[in-house]
Amino acid sequence: MHISEGVLAVPVLLAGAGVTVIGLGIGLKKIDAKKVPEVSLLSAxxxxxxxxxxxIGPSNAHLVLNGLLGVLLGWGAFPAxxxxxxxxxxxxxxxGLTTLGINTANMAIPAVVFGILAKRFISLKHPIFSSVILGILSAVALFFAGLLVxxxxWFSGKSFLLASKLILLAHIPIAVVEGIITAGIIRFLLKVKPEIFGLMDKDIKGFME
Amino acid sequence: MFIRFLLKDFLWIRSFFLMPLFLLCFNVSSYAHRVNIFAWFDGEKVNGRAYYSNGIPARDARIDVFSKKAERLYSLKTDHNGRFSFDPKGKDTLKLVLNAGMGHRATTVISTGLKAKKVQKGSNGDIYPLKNSNKSLTKDTPCNLSLKDIDSLLQLRLTPLEKEIERLSMDSGRITFKDILSGFGYIMGIMGLWLYFLSRYQSKKTR
Known part of the structure; x- marks a missing residue:
């Protein structure tokens, strides 16, 4: 998931940095003082x-948890x-520092998109159903991030087929694990602190009640 | 008021530490998406190895060897143990670029260091670094050791050193618990700064 320095072409780096600056701007604007500890916690x-x-298997992948960040933070996933x-x-x-922009964009765009999508499925009445759906969505978010990588x-001149095959294959086990972990956390939060989902967005409050 | 605030937000303060620490329990010996490359001159060859930060060798990774003037000399692949070896063709400074796929890349520059030391020359023009330490030793001093013997003797002495350097360089690439804790510290610091500026901004707005 982390692209090293010196691999990508300059236009790709600049585009990534641009998207990240815009995302950071929106994210920082949408976060109020009450949400700052949440963003920090999820950032940690x-x-x-x-x-x-x-x-699992021959691949060497690590957790990303961008789906979880997207569901809990929305646009706040960008700063986190x-x-x-x-x-x-x-x-x-x-x-690396030069690839910070593109790496942030690659992981945060799926987080925000799937976070917004996932909000439609949060329901206190059906906690198990919603946590399973959110787990599946977070696995898809991880795949989406792999696709962006x-x-x-590819835009930097590398063979797309080879890279995407490698990246997507390597992320199958991790997506499954991440889906399970995210579903578990969502289930826990729905039980213990359901207002966390309501606090994210005022629209969801009405939806939940 | 203050006590109520503490009680209400205590869950957050607790979970701030608990959640990441809980995640850490899965696997403390960390695997990182980062590759390292380590290479050294060994007699007439250059040997080296490529590995991920937890010591797993980077198999079948591509290595490009460049000269000082940035011309590509070789393009080779690491073996099953992440090792590689090539003939430096008499160059004394080489740049090695490792590409382990999926955007993972590392570079290193190695040098024989001979130029920097300025090899002393004896009175008869020989390369003769022992000039001051042993005056009786000259080109004509009878010596029963062949070059091969000296080489194997040196090998005996230097192999443990090589191993030690390899171990040290691998250790220096490892992520320690200290790094992780300092990361938490930075995040808490950033949170504090952020809240500080937010509260200043809000108090200005209400004024």
């Missing part, structure tokens, strides 16, 4: 999630992922 979760290697990736680049040398490699 994202920061360590990449260290968790899921040893940006901060997490920035610290990963500095402390772990994952990715393959696309950015």
């Amino acid at each position: 979760t994202f920061f360590v999630a990449s260290l968790i290697h899921v040893p 992922i940006f901060i997490g990736l920035f610290l990963q680049a500095i402390l772990f040398q994952f990715g 393959a696309l950015s490699l």
